[in-house]
Amino acid sequence: MMHNKALALTLSNAIEQQQFDKAIKQVQALRPIDIADVLALIEPAFAWQLLERLPNRSTIFSYLEADIQLALAEEFPQDSLARLVGEMPADERADLYKYLNQGQRDALLPVLAQAMREDIRRLSSYHEGTAGALMTTDYATLGAQMNVAEALASLRREAPDAETIYHAYVIDEQRKLLGVVSLRGLILAAPERLISDIMVSSVVSCNVNEDQEDVAKTVARYDLISLPIIDDSGALVGIVTHDDAMDVASDEATDDFHKSGGVSTMVGRLKDVSIGVLYRKRVFWLVFLVFGNLFSGLGISHFEDVIAANLVLVFFLPLLVDSGGNAGSQSATLMVRALATGDVVMRDWFSLLGREALVALLLGGTMAVAISIIGYIRGDEVVSLVLALSMMSVVMIGCVIGMSLPFVLNKIGFDPATASAPLITSVCDASGVLIYLFIASKFLTI
Amino acid sequence: MMHNKALALTLSNAIEQQQFDKAIKQVQALRPIDIADVLALIEPAFAWQLLERLPNRSTIFSYLEADIQLALAEEFPQDSLARLVGEMPADERADLYKYLNQGQRDALLPVLAQAMREDIRRLSSYHEGTAGALMTTDYATLGAQMNVAEALASLRREAPDAETIYHAYVIDEQRKLLGVVSLRGLILAAPERLISDIMVSSVVSCNVNEDQEDVAKTVARYDLISLPIIDDSGALVGIVTHDDAMDVASDEATDDFHKSGGVSTMVGRLKDVSIGVLYRKRVFWLVFLVFGNLFSGLGISHFEDVIAANLVLVFFLPLLVDSGGNAGSQSATLMVRALATGDVVMRDWFSLLGREALVALLLGGTMAVAISIIGYIRGDEVVSLVLALSMMSVVMIGCVIGMSLPFVLNKIGFDPATASAPLITSVCDASGVLIYLFIASKFLTI
Numbered sequence: 001m002m003h004n005k006a007l008a009l010t011l012s013n014a015i016e017q018q019q020f021d022k023a024i025k026q027v028q029a030l031r032p033i034d035i036a037d038v039l040a041l042i043e044p045a046f047a048w049q050l051l052e053r054l055p056n057r058s059t060i061f062s063y064l065e066a067d068i069q070l071a072l073a074e075e076f077p078q079d080s081l082a083r084l085v086g087e088m089p090a091d092e093r094a095d096l097y098k099y100l101n102q103g104q105r106d107a108l109l110p111v112l113a114q115a116m117r118e119d120i121r122r123l124s125s126y127h128e129g130t131a132g133a134l135m136t137t138d139y140a141t142l143g144a145q146m147n148v149a150e151a152l153a154s155l156r157r158e159a160p161d162a163e164t165i166y167h168a169y170v171i172d173e174q175r176k177l178l179g180v181v182s183l184r185g186l187i188l189a190a191p192e193r194l195i196s197d198i199m200v201s202s203v204v205s206c207n208v209n210e211d212q213e214d215v216a217k218t219v220a221r222y223d224l225i226s227l228p229i230i231d232d233s234g235a236l237v238g239i240v241t242h243d244d245a246m247d248v249a250s251d252e253a254t255d256d257f258h259k260s261g262g263v264s265t266m267v268g269r270l271k272d273v274s275i276g277v278l279y280r281k282r283v284f285w286l287v288f289l290v291f292g293n294l295f296s297g298l299g300i301s302h303f304e305d306v307i308a309a310n311l312v313l314v315f316f317l318p319l320l321v322d323s324g325g326n327a328g329s330q331s332a333t334l335m336v337r338a339l340a341t342g343d344v345v346m347r348d349w350f351s352l353l354g355r356e357a358l359v360a361l362l363l364g365g366t367m368a369v370a371i372s373i374i375g376y377i378r379g380d381e382v383v384s385l386v387l388a389l390s391m392m393s394v395v396m397i398g399c400v401i402g403m404s405l406p407f408v409l410n411k412i413g414f415d416p417a418t419a420s421a422p423l424i425t426s427v428c429d430a431s432g433v434l435i436y437l438f439i440a441s442k443f444l445t446i
Numbered sequence: 447m448m449h450n451k452a453l454a455l456t457l458s459n460a461i462e463q464q465q466f467d468k469a470i471k472q473v474q475a476l477r478p479i480d481i482a483d484v485l486a487l488i489e490p491a492f493a494w495q496l497l498e499r500l501p502n503r504s505t506i507f508s509y510l511e512a513d514i515q516l517a518l519a520e521e522f523p524q525d526s527l528a529r530l531v532g533e534m535p536a537d538e539r540a541d542l543y544k545y546l547n548q549g550q551r552d553a554l555l556p557v558l559a560q561a562m563r564e565d566i567r568r569l570s571s572y573h574e575g576t577a578g579a580l581m582t583t584d585y586a587t588l589g590a591q592m593n594v595a596e597a598l599a600s601l602r603r604e605a606p607d608a609e610t611i612y613h614a615y616v617i618d619e620q621r622k623l624l625g626v627v628s629l630r631g632l633i634l635a636a637p638e639r640l641i642s643d644i645m646v647s648s649v650v651s652c653n654v655n656e657d658q659e660d661v662a663k664t665v666a667r668y669d670l671i672s673l674p675i676i677d678d679s680g681a682l683v684g685i686v687t688h689d690d691a692m693d694v695a696s697d698e699a700t701d702d703f704h705k706s707g708g709v710s711t712m713v714g715r716l717k718d719v720s721i722g723v724l725y726r727k728r729v730f731w732l733v734f735l736v737f738g739n740l741f742s743g744l745g746i747s748h749f750e751d752v753i754a755a756n757l758v759l760v761f762f763l764p765l766l767v768d769s770g771g772n773a774g775s776q777s778a779t780l781m782v783r784a785l786a787t788g789d790v791v792m793r794d795w796f797s798l799l800g801r802e803a804l805v806a807l808l809l810g811g812t813m814a815v816a817i818s819i820i821g822y823i824r825g826d827e828v829v830s831l832v833l834a835l836s837m838m839s840v841v842m843i844g845c846v847i848g849m850s851l852p853f854v855l856n857k858i859g860f861d862p863a864t865a866s867a868p869l870i871t872s873v874c875d876a877s878g879v880l881i882y883l884f885i886a887s888k889f890l891t892i
Contacts, residue, residue, distance in 0.1 A: 029648045031668055152633065159634055166612050166629070166671075183612070183629055187598065188605055202475045220696065222477055223689035225612075225671060242688050243669035249692065250666065253699035254783050260706060261779025261867060262772055270784040271794060278805045282776050283812055286841075289772055290816050293765035301761050314753060314760055315746050318875050319739035321764060326708055326735055326868040330728050333707020337700050338716040348717060355721060362725045363732055370736050395732075421707060421867035422772040429764050 008041035015046040023050050032056055036063035044071040052080055058087035065272070066099045073104065082111035089163055091136035091244070094123030123238075131215045132208040134248065135229045135238030140168040142195050144178055149191035155183065163241055167226050170199045175235040177228055179203060205230050208237055212248050217342055219245035256340050259415065260333060262286070262422035289422055295430040296321070303437035310444050312379045316371070317436070320390055323367055324398035324432040325425035331356060331402030332419045339406060339416045349407045356403045357396070364395035386443050390436040397435065398428040454487035461492040469496050478502055482509035490517040498526055504533035511718070512545045519550065528557035535609055537582035537690070540569030569684075577661045578654040580694065581675045581684030586614040588641050590624055595637035597627065609687055613672050616645045621681040623649060623674055651676050654683055658694050663788055665691035702786050705861065706779060708732070708868035735868055741876040742767070749883035756890050758825045762817070763882070766836055769813055770844035770878040771871035777802060777848030778865045785852060785862045795853045802849045803842070810841035832889050836882040843881065844874040 007026065014023040027035050027050075039047045039060065051057050051072065061069065061084060073081055073096075085093055085108060097105065097120050109117050119137055126132025140162040142151050155165045170179040179199030189198050205228045206215050219227050219242055227245070229238040255265055262285040300307065307313055335352075338344035344352065368388040375387035402424050406416035453472065460469040473481050473496075485493045485506065497503050497518065507515065507530060519527055519542075531539055531554060543551065543566050555563050565583055572578025586608040588597050601611045614632075616625040625645030635644050651674045652661050665673050665688055673691070675684040701711055708731040746753065753759055781798075784790035790798065814834040821833035848870050852862035
């Protein structure tokens with residue numbers, strides 16, 4: 001953004017002239033993420049000189065993209081880096097650690113406190129895309145035997161290190177999750193009441209190995225500020241906060257959206273992605289579909305005589321074939337998104353299939369009328385009939401393929417979003433060509 | 447869900463036999479949204495008999511779909527309904543009001559308190575899709591001259607009616623927004639400190655007329671629990687909470703996803719939408735594209751002689767034409783989502799266009815190689831050359847159309863997501879047919 005670029009230039013000049021007070025003044029009214037966006041535009045050496053002097057440096061640093069974090073980390077003297085990493089939220093710290101090479105890790109770990117080292121190792125050991133990789137260990141806990149006054153005092157002590165104290169989790173000696181207390185509940189309760197009396201014991205939680213997409217769905221469904229994450233023994237191991245859940249939901253939607261357009265999973269913002277990555281993420285489906293489309297070609301060559309005798313058929317070929325693909329894309333789009341949001345589950349397939357067939361009948365009928373009129377103008381009654389019948393069949397089959405493919409892919413372990421518009425289009429094209437030319441060969445003279 | 451259906455049956459039986467204690471016991475450990483899901487499966491007359499007896503009835507009622515809320519509202523005696531509506535969160539109450547017919551409104555309004563009536567009228571006057579229609583008026587405010595102890599006491603009083611007290615907004619006599627204080631900050635601060643000293647005065651806020659999509663983006667960007675909404679004079683008129691922002695982000699993603707598949711904006715869950723609605727939301731694009739595809743047909747008939755002399759061209763027609771559409775769909779998908787998430791803005795168009803051209807060159811080159819080999823096997827060197835040249839041009843043009851159309855649509859005031867895969871496919875098909883047959887007519891004999 002222009003504004004950010006201008007600010008970045010001003011800051012660079014100020015830092016170059018060692019006018020740090022001036023630079024700090026320029027950014028102090030900004031939010032951490034806005035400062036991070038400006039720092040990303042500045043020379044790493046200048047950026048860290050400013051960052052080091054800002055009070056909320058660890059929050060700002062957490063908002064930077066991984067590659068910029070690394071570039072800055074190389075500029076930081078080891079002790080400053082250790083201090084900064086120590087101040088970072090636990091989940092961001094573990095994410096940074098994953099990006100470091102072995103040399104950087106070896107340099108960083110010894111200067112961190114023992115507890116922090118173990119925390120990093122544990123958090124960075126969870127598989128990408130699970131609740132464990134998403135959660136933070138900076139949460140507030142309470143004992144069931146505390147009273148409200150003691151609990152508030154405890155939260156005051158934990159506040160500086162916890163990501164949120166608005167929900168505090170009640171655990172026993174084995175860290176087993178017993179309940180949850182909201183800060184709202186605490187300040188409304190009488191100081192002498194016991195936590196065990198005011199806590200809510202039916203806590204919504206997720207397992208540490210659960211898919212991050214399901215974690216985000218749970219947070220959204222129950223309108224949570226934070227979701228406790230437990231291990232197989234029921235012990236509390238972390239929390240996922242509402243903002244991280246919202247980011248996951250957005251990333252998953254982007255991923256599904258890209259897949260629906262035939263683009264493979266891609267990390268990072270479109271503006272920042274390299275041409276090489278863009279090429280690689282797109283070429284697979286394009287070339288794959290070239291070979292898929294050969295089936296359409298084979299279908300055509302099988303009916304070459306009918307085409308040669310009735311060239312008018314070629315006129316309608318793209319139209320008919322596309323209509324099937326379009327109808328199929330619509331069905332697939334509806335299903336993929338409904339599966340992703342959880343509005344539809346596997347066992348709904350058959351009941352939805354019946355409904356889809358009805359909708360397809362109506363859609364196919366409407367389009368058959370439209371095309372038969374054009375066919376009559378351009379050809380004759382027989383062509384008109386062939387077109388109407390073909391359109392009906394092509395749309396029906398397109399819809400059935402489009403709605404079934406996401407379920408089939410899901411069943412055999414693929415992401416249903418792989419049922420992209422390009423894939424559906426190619427599959428529907430090949431079947432459309434065959435249906436159209438088959439029907440034509442029955443009605444038209446060779 | 448099976449589990450819900452079984453529970454609904456048990457509850458219906460219990461309620462029919464007036465065993466309310468048994469029914470309440472069955473649901474009391476469930477979360478409000480889970481109870482709402484079960485109540486939706488029960489006869490309205492039974493559902494309200496149970497609902498009336500549950501302590502968190504207004505929360506449960508808020509989670510029900512509008513049509514079920516209306517069905518239940520008809521069962522409620524007027525005084526129970528008024529009590530329930532009075533307990534509902536302000537934003538949900540205004541939403542319900544919008545769905546009521548004039549008779550129901552006239553019956554409801556007189557039994558509500560004056561302040562509540564005005565609140566309903568004000569909230570329901572904002573246009574659907576704006577910050578005003580999304581916000582709630584149940585927020586907590588503080589005066590700048592209060593000290594921390596007074597502020598905490600004030601929040602304790604406001605807590606039962608406020609959606610969140612985790613952020614309290616500091617306003618002056620004209621309700622102008624001066625700053626924000628977090629509950630976390632309050633319980634950490636010394637009781638005698640002044641709010642004006644501890645408040646953060648650079649508050650992120652949105653205007654009441656802003657698009658709800660931008661509101662959701664702001665909440666996501668700044669990781670907010672609640673976002674204050676101000677009117678044109680800077681006065682605080684409401685807040686949008688993180689959970690409502692997350693719902694909006696998800697709905698907007700669904701909407702874009704549907705549009706990308708050529709399905710118009712659709713409200714409600716796929717399972718619940720009627721066949722008539724499904725038909726209407728899909729038929730427009732399908733029929734529109736039939737007429738769009740006629741251009742492909744016209745292109746074909748213009749080059750009928752070349753086709754008649756070289757039937758092998760028809761073999762490759764679907765393949766070539768689809769490849770352009772597929773490449774274009776990919777570009778459009780990337781752009782539409784990047785515009786939606788804010789990763790890309792209008793002024794990035796030209797710089798992205800240059801990059802896209804490079805990617806298209808690489809993709810087109812790869813595919814030209816693939817198809818020229820097939821062309822050589824199936825035809826001869828000339829066919830192979832025609833195919834390679836056509837593929838290159840078709841993919842390049844597809845990419846440029848695919849990436850530009852969302853920007854063009856955005857510029858002229860349409861949702862960029864209208865650049866759906868079906869639309870791009872049809873546009874690319876028509877241009878692909880023309881390019882292919884034009885190149886063929888230059889190289890091949892008629």
